[in-house]
Amino acid sequence: MVLFPFSFKELLAHADRAEKKGAVYLFESSWKKKYTDLGIRKILKKYSDQAGMVHSVSPPKLRHFLLTWLKKQGIDDALIQPYSGHASRKSLEVYSKLTISDAQGEYERVIPDFPV
Template sequence: MQQNISPHKLRHFLFTWLKKRGIDDALIQPYSGHETRKSLEIYSKLSLSEAQKIYEENIKNFPV
């Protein structure tokens, strides 16, 4: 299987991977070259199943 891999795609993959592992934007931002943390929102693409899993892992800790 042949893939077109560019530096931009690798960079996007890395920052998405870091965010999905819970690394805070404050730690990613200096390495990303973006001036603001808000610019990192493009890397916050969680699938529905990933969002559901995170919800289920954390809802039990919600103090209600």
């Protein structure tokens, strides 16, 4: 399952063409099959190489990035959990880790109001 906004799907002309052709999957191979994990990894590698990215990109890394970003946006765990694949909300704690720069920014924002 891939989580993305409904507006993104509507903007994809590909989705309309695929549906008219009887596609079962939003993105499928020329053999009308869903992409395998290895196939998706190869596609990500191809485009990340073309983009000159230094770090590797994988489906789990993209998923981790998205779930971490959602947590940082203040989205409640109850809303994230069904998409995460985790059986419990407790497992979502791994996405709550903030970088020191995130913490420093928040500290600087609130410290002037500290009741001294």
